[in-house]
Amino acid sequence: MSHNTRNYAKMMRDRGFRVTHQRRLVLDAVCEGGAHTTVDEIYARLQQKDPSISLSTLYRTLDFLTRLHLVVEARTPDGKTSYEIASLQPHHHLVCRTCGREEQIGPEEVQHLYAEIERVYGFLPDEDHLVLSGLCRSCRARQAA
Amino acid sequence: MSHNTRNYAKMMRDRGFRVTHQRRLVLDAVCEGGAHTTVDEIYARLQQKDPSISLSTLYRTLDFLTRLHLVVEARTPDGKTSYEIASLQPHHHLVCRTCGREEQIGPEEVQHLYAEIERVYGFLPDEDHLVLSGLCRSCRARQAA
Protein backbone atom coordinates (compact mmCIF):
# COMPACT_ATOMS: atom_id res chain seq x y z
CA MET A 1 0.00 0.00 0.00
CA SER A 2 1.56 3.21 -1.10
CA HIS A 3 -1.18 5.57 -0.01
CA ASN A 4 1.17 8.18 1.23
CA THR A 5 -1.28 10.78 2.42
CA ARG A 6 -2.52 8.68 5.29
CA ASN A 7 -1.32 5.67 7.17
CA TYR A 8 -4.19 3.34 6.49
CA ALA A 9 -2.77 0.28 8.20
CA LYS A 10 -2.27 2.20 11.40
CA MET A 11 -5.79 3.59 11.25
CA MET A 12 -7.16 0.08 11.11
CA ARG A 13 -5.00 -1.32 13.87
CA ASP A 14 -5.61 1.64 16.12
CA ARG A 15 -9.30 0.92 15.99
CA GLY A 16 -8.73 -2.72 16.83
CA PHE A 17 -9.09 -4.28 13.39
CA ARG A 18 -6.72 -6.51 11.53
CA VAL A 19 -4.77 -5.49 8.47
CA THR A 20 -5.19 -8.32 6.05
CA HIS A 21 -3.77 -9.03 2.65
CA GLN A 22 -7.28 -8.65 1.21
CA ARG A 23 -7.89 -5.27 2.78
CA ARG A 24 -4.63 -3.95 1.42
CA LEU A 25 -5.46 -5.14 -2.06
CA VAL A 26 -8.99 -3.75 -2.01
CA LEU A 27 -7.70 -0.40 -0.86
CA ASP A 28 -5.16 -0.44 -3.69
CA ALA A 29 -7.78 -1.40 -6.22
CA VAL A 30 -10.14 1.37 -5.13
CA CYS A 31 -7.27 3.80 -5.24
CA GLU A 32 -6.23 2.88 -8.76
CA GLY A 33 -9.77 3.45 -9.87
CA GLY A 34 -9.19 7.18 -9.60
CA ALA A 35 -12.46 9.03 -9.48
CA HIS A 36 -15.36 6.63 -9.11
CA THR A 37 -15.24 2.90 -9.58
CA THR A 38 -17.96 0.34 -9.34
CA VAL A 39 -17.79 -2.98 -7.56
CA ASP A 40 -17.23 -4.97 -10.75
CA GLU A 41 -14.42 -2.71 -11.87
CA ILE A 42 -12.74 -3.07 -8.52
CA TYR A 43 -13.29 -6.80 -8.58
CA ALA A 44 -11.74 -7.10 -12.03
CA ARG A 45 -8.63 -5.22 -10.93
CA LEU A 46 -8.45 -7.40 -7.85
CA GLN A 47 -8.63 -10.60 -9.85
CA GLN A 48 -5.48 -9.68 -11.71
CA LYS A 49 -3.48 -9.37 -8.54
CA ASP A 50 -4.96 -12.24 -6.60
CA PRO A 51 -7.72 -14.33 -8.16
CA SER A 52 -8.38 -16.06 -4.86
CA ILE A 53 -10.17 -13.08 -3.33
CA SER A 54 -13.88 -13.70 -3.24
CA LEU A 55 -16.64 -11.35 -4.21
CA SER A 56 -18.18 -11.56 -0.77
CA THR A 57 -14.93 -10.46 0.77
CA LEU A 58 -14.90 -7.52 -1.58
CA TYR A 59 -18.39 -6.48 -0.50
CA ARG A 60 -17.56 -6.96 3.16
CA THR A 61 -14.33 -5.05 2.80
CA LEU A 62 -15.90 -2.12 0.97
CA ASP A 63 -18.47 -1.93 3.69
CA PHE A 64 -15.74 -2.09 6.32
CA LEU A 65 -13.62 0.59 4.67
CA THR A 66 -16.65 2.82 4.26
CA ARG A 67 -17.49 2.57 7.96
CA LEU A 68 -13.94 3.56 8.79
CA HIS A 69 -14.25 6.46 6.34
CA LEU A 70 -11.23 5.26 4.41
CA VAL A 71 -13.29 5.07 1.25
CA VAL A 72 -16.46 6.91 0.38
CA GLU A 73 -19.53 5.57 -1.29
CA ALA A 74 -21.50 7.56 -3.83
CA ARG A 75 -24.69 6.92 -5.67
CA THR A 76 -24.79 7.80 -9.36
CA PRO A 77 -28.04 9.21 -10.78
CA ASP A 78 -28.76 5.91 -12.51
CA GLY A 79 -28.65 3.99 -9.28
CA LYS A 80 -25.21 2.45 -9.24
CA THR A 81 -23.00 2.46 -6.21
CA SER A 82 -19.44 3.60 -6.65
CA TYR A 83 -16.47 3.99 -4.41
CA GLU A 84 -13.39 6.09 -4.14
CA ILE A 85 -10.57 6.69 -1.69
CA ALA A 86 -11.59 9.22 0.91
CA SER A 87 -9.53 12.25 0.19
CA LEU A 88 -8.86 15.01 2.62
CA GLN A 89 -10.82 17.55 0.65
CA PRO A 90 -14.53 16.97 0.14
CA HIS A 91 -15.54 17.27 -3.48
CA HIS A 92 -18.26 16.37 -5.94
CA HIS A 93 -18.51 14.94 -9.42
CA LEU A 94 -20.06 15.78 -12.75
CA VAL A 95 -20.91 12.96 -15.12
CA CYS A 96 -21.72 13.73 -18.72
CA ARG A 97 -24.85 11.93 -19.81
CA THR A 98 -23.68 11.82 -23.40
CA CYS A 99 -20.02 10.84 -23.37
CA GLY A 100 -19.93 9.43 -19.85
CA ARG A 101 -16.84 11.40 -18.92
CA GLU A 102 -16.51 12.34 -15.30
CA GLU A 103 -14.92 15.35 -13.72
CA GLN A 104 -14.26 16.35 -10.17
CA ILE A 105 -15.23 19.71 -8.80
CA GLY A 106 -14.34 21.42 -5.56
CA PRO A 107 -16.74 21.94 -2.68
CA GLU A 108 -17.21 25.70 -3.06
CA GLU A 109 -20.25 25.93 -5.30
CA VAL A 110 -22.07 23.16 -3.48
CA GLN A 111 -21.22 24.64 -0.10
CA HIS A 112 -22.77 27.82 -1.28
CA LEU A 113 -25.93 25.96 -2.26
CA TYR A 114 -26.10 24.35 1.16
CA ALA A 115 -25.72 27.70 2.88
CA GLU A 116 -28.51 29.13 0.77
CA ILE A 117 -30.81 26.24 1.55
CA GLU A 118 -30.04 26.62 5.22
CA ARG A 119 -30.80 30.32 5.08
CA VAL A 120 -34.08 29.87 3.26
CA TYR A 121 -35.41 26.60 4.69
CA GLY A 122 -33.54 26.10 7.97
CA PHE A 123 -32.45 22.69 6.66
CA LEU A 124 -28.73 22.00 6.49
CA PRO A 125 -27.78 19.47 3.79
CA ASP A 126 -24.58 17.53 4.43
CA GLU A 127 -24.27 15.31 1.38
CA ASP A 128 -20.51 15.31 0.97
CA HIS A 129 -20.25 13.60 -2.35
CA LEU A 130 -22.79 14.62 -4.94
CA VAL A 131 -22.82 13.14 -8.40
CA LEU A 132 -24.60 15.38 -10.89
CA SER A 133 -25.29 14.45 -14.43
CA GLY A 134 -25.61 16.85 -17.31
CA LEU A 135 -23.74 17.83 -20.42
CA CYS A 136 -20.03 18.50 -20.51
CA ARG A 137 -18.47 21.38 -22.40
CA SER A 138 -17.50 19.40 -25.46
CA CYS A 139 -20.79 17.58 -25.83
CA ARG A 140 -22.62 20.87 -25.55
CA ALA A 141 -20.41 22.33 -28.26
CA ARG A 142 -21.07 19.32 -30.45
CA GLN A 143 -24.82 19.65 -29.89
CA ALA A 144 -24.81 23.34 -30.75
CA ALA A 145 -23.06 22.62 -34.05
CA MET B 1 -58.35 9.34 -11.61
CA SER B 2 -58.90 12.74 -10.17
CA HIS B 3 -55.62 14.31 -11.16
CA ASN B 4 -57.13 17.59 -12.05
CA THR B 5 -54.04 19.48 -13.15
CA ARG B 6 -53.55 17.36 -16.22
CA ASN B 7 -55.62 15.02 -18.25
CA TYR B 8 -53.56 11.91 -17.90
CA ALA B 9 -55.84 9.58 -19.81
CA LYS B 10 -55.81 11.85 -22.79
CA MET B 11 -52.04 12.14 -22.68
CA MET B 12 -51.76 8.38 -22.92
CA ARG B 13 -54.29 7.95 -25.70
CA ASP B 14 -52.86 10.80 -27.70
CA ARG B 15 -49.56 9.03 -27.82
CA GLY B 16 -51.19 5.82 -28.93
CA PHE B 17 -51.24 3.90 -25.67
CA ARG B 18 -54.12 2.27 -23.88
CA VAL B 19 -55.63 3.51 -20.68
CA THR B 20 -56.02 0.45 -18.52
CA HIS B 21 -57.51 -0.13 -15.12
CA GLN B 22 -54.01 -0.92 -13.80
CA ARG B 23 -52.47 2.27 -15.14
CA ARG B 24 -55.17 4.35 -13.51
CA LEU B 25 -54.65 2.66 -10.17
CA VAL B 26 -50.87 2.96 -10.27
CA LEU B 27 -51.15 6.64 -11.10
CA ASP B 28 -53.52 7.08 -8.15
CA ALA B 29 -51.25 5.16 -5.83
CA VAL B 30 -48.22 7.22 -6.80
CA CYS B 31 -50.26 10.36 -6.38
CA GLU B 32 -51.45 9.46 -2.90
CA GLY B 33 -47.86 8.88 -1.91
CA GLY B 34 -47.38 12.61 -1.86
CA ALA B 35 -43.72 13.49 -1.97
CA HIS B 36 -41.63 10.39 -2.69
CA THR B 37 -42.82 6.81 -2.49
CA THR B 38 -40.94 3.62 -3.06
CA VAL B 39 -42.11 0.65 -5.09
CA ASP B 40 -43.15 -1.35 -2.03
CA GLU B 41 -45.18 1.50 -0.61
CA ILE B 42 -46.94 1.94 -3.91
CA TYR B 43 -47.52 -1.78 -4.18
CA ALA B 44 -49.01 -1.94 -0.70
CA ARG B 45 -51.45 0.85 -1.50
CA LEU B 46 -52.32 -0.88 -4.74
CA GLN B 47 -53.04 -4.18 -3.02
CA GLN B 48 -55.75 -2.57 -0.95
CA LYS B 49 -57.64 -1.41 -3.99
CA ASP B 50 -57.11 -4.37 -6.23
CA PRO B 51 -55.05 -7.32 -4.99
CA SER B 52 -54.99 -8.84 -8.43
CA ILE B 53 -52.44 -6.38 -9.79
CA SER B 54 -49.08 -8.06 -10.10
CA LEU B 55 -45.75 -6.68 -9.05
CA SER B 56 -44.42 -7.02 -12.56
CA THR B 57 -47.22 -4.88 -13.87
CA LEU B 58 -46.32 -2.30 -11.28
CA TYR B 59 -42.71 -2.23 -12.43
CA ARG B 60 -43.74 -2.11 -16.07
CA THR B 61 -46.24 0.61 -15.40
CA LEU B 62 -43.85 2.78 -13.41
CA ASP B 63 -41.41 2.46 -16.23
CA PHE B 64 -44.10 3.35 -18.73
CA LEU B 65 -45.30 6.36 -16.78
CA THR B 66 -41.75 7.55 -16.32
CA ARG B 67 -41.09 7.42 -20.06
CA LEU B 68 -44.22 9.48 -20.65
CA HIS B 69 -43.02 11.91 -18.00
CA LEU B 70 -46.23 11.48 -16.03
CA VAL B 71 -44.24 10.41 -12.99
CA VAL B 72 -40.66 11.17 -12.14
CA GLU B 73 -38.09 8.86 -10.71
CA ALA B 74 -35.57 9.93 -8.09
CA ARG B 75 -32.70 8.21 -6.38
CA THR B 76 -32.38 8.69 -2.65
CA PRO B 77 -28.87 8.97 -1.18
CA ASP B 78 -29.14 5.47 0.27
CA GLY B 79 -29.76 3.94 -3.11
CA LYS B 80 -33.50 3.47 -3.24
CA THR B 81 -35.61 4.42 -6.20
CA SER B 82 -38.65 6.51 -5.52
CA TYR B 83 -41.42 7.96 -7.61
CA GLU B 84 -43.76 10.88 -7.58
CA ILE B 85 -46.31 12.48 -9.84
CA ALA B 86 -44.65 14.82 -12.30
CA SER B 87 -45.69 18.27 -11.29
CA LEU B 88 -45.55 21.27 -13.51
CA GLN B 89 -42.84 22.95 -11.50
CA PRO B 90 -39.47 21.25 -11.20
CA HIS B 91 -38.38 20.94 -7.59
CA HIS B 92 -36.05 19.09 -5.27
CA HIS B 93 -36.25 17.39 -1.91
CA LEU B 94 -34.55 17.50 1.45
CA VAL B 95 -34.61 14.38 3.60
CA CYS B 96 -33.63 14.62 7.24
CA ARG B 97 -31.20 11.87 8.14
CA THR B 98 -32.39 11.88 11.73
CA CYS B 99 -36.16 12.03 11.68
CA GLY B 100 -36.67 10.98 8.08
CA ARG B 101 -39.01 13.83 7.35
CA GLU B 102 -38.98 15.08 3.80
CA GLU B 103 -39.60 18.55 2.47
CA GLN B 104 -39.89 19.96 -1.00
CA ILE B 105 -37.94 22.97 -2.15
CA GLY B 106 -38.25 25.09 -5.24
CA PRO B 107 -35.80 25.07 -8.12
CA GLU B 108 -34.21 28.48 -7.49
CA GLU B 109 -31.24 27.62 -5.29
CA VAL B 110 -30.34 24.56 -7.31
CA GLN B 111 -30.68 26.47 -10.57
CA HIS B 112 -28.23 28.96 -9.21
CA LEU B 113 -25.81 26.15 -8.38
CA TYR B 114 -26.09 24.81 -11.91
CA ALA B 115 -25.43 28.23 -13.37
CA GLU B 116 -22.35 28.62 -11.19
CA ILE B 117 -21.02 25.22 -12.20
CA GLU B 118 -21.58 26.07 -15.82
CA ARG B 119 -19.74 29.35 -15.44
CA VAL B 120 -16.77 27.81 -13.67
CA TYR B 121 -16.47 24.40 -15.35
CA GLY B 122 -18.36 24.71 -18.62
CA PHE B 123 -20.45 21.71 -17.56
CA LEU B 124 -24.22 22.15 -17.41
CA PRO B 125 -25.92 19.86 -14.89
CA ASP B 126 -29.54 19.00 -15.61
CA GLU B 127 -30.54 16.80 -12.72
CA ASP B 128 -34.12 17.90 -12.28
CA HIS B 129 -34.95 16.14 -9.07
CA LEU B 130 -32.23 16.15 -6.46
CA VAL B 131 -32.69 14.47 -3.12
CA LEU B 132 -30.32 15.88 -0.51
CA SER B 133 -29.97 14.52 2.97
CA GLY B 134 -28.98 16.52 6.00
CA LEU B 135 -30.51 17.79 9.19
CA CYS B 136 -33.85 19.54 9.38
CA ARG B 137 -34.48 22.60 11.48
CA SER B 138 -36.03 20.79 14.43
CA CYS B 139 -33.42 18.04 14.60
CA ARG B 140 -30.69 20.67 14.53
CA ALA B 141 -32.39 22.52 17.37
CA ARG B 142 -32.67 19.31 19.34
CA GLN B 143 -28.99 18.55 18.75
CA ALA B 144 -27.92 21.97 19.86
CA ALA B 145 -29.84 21.58 23.10
Added chain:
DNA sequence: TTTATTGCAAATCCTTTGCAGTTAC
Protein backbone atom coordinates in the same frame (compact mmCIF):
# COMPACT_ATOMS: atom_id res chain seq x y z
C1' DT C 1 -3.21 -19.26 21.10
C1' DT C 2 -7.33 -16.67 20.18
C1' DT C 3 -10.73 -14.62 17.65
C1' DA C 4 -11.26 -11.58 13.55
C1' DT C 5 -11.51 -12.46 8.93
C1' DT C 6 -11.97 -15.26 4.85
C1' DG C 7 -13.90 -18.44 0.96
C1' DC C 8 -17.53 -21.01 -0.45
C1' DA C 9 -22.15 -21.96 -1.43
C1' DA C 10 -26.62 -20.97 -0.54
C1' DA C 11 -29.99 -17.51 0.46
C1' DT C 12 -32.23 -13.09 -0.24
C1' DC C 13 -33.77 -9.02 -2.41
C1' DC C 14 -35.13 -6.36 -6.17
C1' DT C 15 -36.18 -6.16 -10.88
C1' DT C 16 -36.86 -8.07 -15.56
C1' DT C 17 -38.59 -11.32 -19.02
C1' DG C 18 -41.16 -15.07 -21.88
C1' DC C 19 -45.35 -16.51 -22.83
C1' DA C 20 -50.15 -17.54 -23.09
C1' DG C 21 -54.39 -15.36 -21.92
C1' DT C 22 -57.07 -10.89 -21.60
C1' DT C 23 -58.90 -6.43 -22.77
C1' DA C 24 -58.99 -1.58 -24.60
C1' DC C 25 -59.82 0.40 -28.77
Added chain:
DNA sequence: GTAACTGCAAAGGATTTGCAATAAA
Protein backbone atom coordinates in the same frame (compact mmCIF):
# COMPACT_ATOMS: atom_id res chain seq x y z
C1' DG D 1 -60.94 -8.36 -34.41
C1' DT D 2 -56.25 -7.31 -33.19
C1' DA D 3 -52.47 -5.49 -30.92
C1' DA D 4 -51.30 -3.68 -26.60
C1' DC D 5 -51.33 -5.08 -22.03
C1' DT D 6 -51.52 -8.20 -18.10
C1' DG D 7 -50.56 -12.15 -14.70
C1' DC D 8 -47.82 -15.83 -13.64
C1' DA D 9 -43.79 -18.15 -12.93
C1' DA D 10 -39.26 -18.39 -13.86
C1' DA D 11 -34.83 -15.98 -14.71
C1' DG D 12 -31.42 -12.43 -13.61
C1' DG D 13 -28.34 -9.55 -11.24
C1' DA D 14 -26.58 -7.57 -7.14
C1' DT D 15 -25.68 -8.10 -2.43
C1' DT D 16 -25.81 -10.69 2.07
C1' DT D 17 -25.24 -14.51 5.22
C1' DG D 18 -24.01 -19.11 7.73
C1' DC D 19 -20.39 -21.82 8.57
C1' DA D 20 -16.09 -24.20 8.77
C1' DA D 21 -11.32 -23.15 7.70
C1' DT D 22 -7.52 -19.72 7.91
C1' DA D 23 -4.39 -16.31 9.53
C1' DA D 24 -3.26 -11.74 12.03
C1' DA D 25 -2.26 -10.40 16.59
